[in-house]
Amino acid sequence: MAEVASDPTPLIRSGNGSGGGGSKSARPPLSDSLHVNSGDGAFSYTRNSYYQKLGADAVKGRIKGVITMKLDVEKLSSRSNIIRMADFGCAVGPNTFDTMQDILHFIKQKYSLQCPESDKTVEFLVFFNDQRSNDFNTLFTSLPRDTPYFAAGVPGSFHRRCFPESSIHFAHCSYALHWLSGVPEELLDRNSSAWNKGRIHYTNAPDEVVRAYAARFAKDMSDFLSARATEIVHGGMMVLIVPGIPNGMSYSQLATSAMYKHMASSFLDMAREGLVSEEEVDSFNLPIYTPSPEEMEAAVEKNGQFGIEILELTSNPDALADGRVDMEAWVSHVRAANEGMFVKHFGDDVIDEMFDRVTKKLFMFSEQVNSAYKDLTQLLVVLIRK
Numbered sequence: 001m002a003e004v005a006s007d008p009t010p011l012i013r014s015g016n017g018s019g020g021g022g023s024k025s026a027r028p029p030l031s032d033s034l035h036v037n038s039g040d041g042a043f044s045y046t047r048n049s050y051y052q053k054l055g056a057d058a059v060k061g062r063i064k065g066v067i068t069m070k071l072d073v074e075k076l077s078s079r080s081n082i083i084r085m086a087d088f089g090c091a092v093g094p095n096t097f098d099t100m101q102d103i104l105h106f107i108k109q110k111y112s113l114q115c116p117e118s119d120k121t122v123e124f125l126v127f128f129n130d131q132r133s134n135d136f137n138t139l140f141t142s143l144p145r146d147t148p149y150f151a152a153g154v155p156g157s158f159h160r161r162c163f164p165e166s167s168i169h170f171a172h173c174s175y176a177l178h179w180l181s182g183v184p185e186e187l188l189d190r191n192s193s194a195w196n197k198g199r200i201h202y203t204n205a206p207d208e209v210v211r212a213y214a215a216r217f218a219k220d221m222s223d224f225l226s227a228r229a230t231e232i233v234h235g236g237m238m239v240l241i242v243p244g245i246p247n248g249m250s251y252s253q254l255a256t257s258a259m260y261k262h263m264a265s266s267f268l269d270m271a272r273e274g275l276v277s278e279e280e281v282d283s284f285n286l287p288i289y290t291p292s293p294e295e296m297e298a299a300v301e302k303n304g305q306f307g308i309e310i311l312e313l314t315s316n317p318d319a320l321a322d323g324r325v326d327m328e329a330w331v332s333h334v335r336a337a338n339e340g341m342f343v344k345h346f347g348d349d350v351i352d353e354m355f356d357r358v359t360k361k362l363f364m365f366s367e368q369v370n371s372a373y374k375d376l377t378q379l380l381v382v383l384i385r386k
């Protein structure tokens with residue numbers, strides 16, 4: 001029953017690039033040119049995304065529960081018999097297919113509970129959204145054959161409108177909202193107190209740098225929520241799974257902080273050896289931010305169009321085999337998701353070298369990483385459109 005739309009823009013719409021409440025800047029945002037590693041090679045996202053899958057599995061029961069208790073499927077399907085779902089930042093699978101199928105199943109179960117006597121068939125249309133540079137070919141060639149839904153791709157940044165007004169019943173976004181729409185500009189300004197010399201992230205950085213990142217996240221989240229508030233029908237649901245940090249915890253205590261710290265020191269070592277220039281290192285910053293529940297709640301409250309059903313930190317216990325992080329697998333996961341950000345800036349010649357060095361350094365700090373990994377560092381947010 002699955003059907004892949006040959007036209008990747010399935011709906012007549014004002015366009016993600018210019019219309020629909022988007023940014024006024026003519027320059028395409030950084031996010032338009034970034035994507036996870038495509039294809040199915042050794043460092044592809046397809047083969048290196050099972051940590052994200054384990055994270056999503058850890059909250060599956062919570063999602064099933066909230067759909068059963070709070071989603072009024074009878075009402076949502078009363079007008080047209082069609083439920084429209086969207087996965088924002090779907091990448092290349094297989095995670096997106098598993099998640100969409102699970103959610104569809106929960107929604108169907110809820111419909112049978114609400115309307116046990118009904119003989120009407122509810123049909124599902126699932127939209128897979130990601131940036132336009134995402135490898136949609138790999139995504140759709142690996143789409144399972146017998147999916148119980150119709151499928152279509154929707155390219156474009158989720159920080160802007162992707163769908164017509166009131167057209168989506170269920171929105172999902174996992175491990176994608178921590179990608180910022182760009183690097184805060186002040187980090188590159190030598191005259192600013194937020195100039196981020198010698199670092200590639202806000203790990204171990206002065207407060208000004210952390211604040212610049214936090215402000216960018218708040219703006220991105222505000223854009224994301226206002227676009228979704230327009231697209232999601234009243235009573236529709238949105239599930240967000242984001243890497244998170246407990247309120248008040250210092251970023252340097254997170255496992256990913258060790259990763260970014262050692263990436264920076266590897267690049268600086270390479271600069272001393274003449275493999276990259278110091279200027280290149282100083283002008284590179286990862287557009288990635290890990291929000292706290294407090295920041296997420298503030299963003300939702302400020303938007304005002306969604307009610308919060310769940311907003312909690314969870315752990316990802318199954319990511320630790322025998323209580324330890326598999327360091328090489330972890331580095332490959334980060335590489336599969338973020339390599340493009342490095343290649344765009346440094347070119348692809350030095351990337352193998354940098355990741356080799358990072359892996360070696362991380363082995364020396366494995367105790368720190370193992371213990372940091374046990375923290376509650378996954379944020380689950382479930383919202384209902386008012």
Ligand code: SAH
Binds near residue numbers: 036179
């Ligand atoms: N949801 C999948 C993929 C996560 S990888 C999973 O859980 O496994 C993060 C994805 O988010 C990448 O494919 C990236 O291209 C996408 N992404 C990041 N910023 C985006 C944006 N502004 N608009 C659309 N997709 C975005």
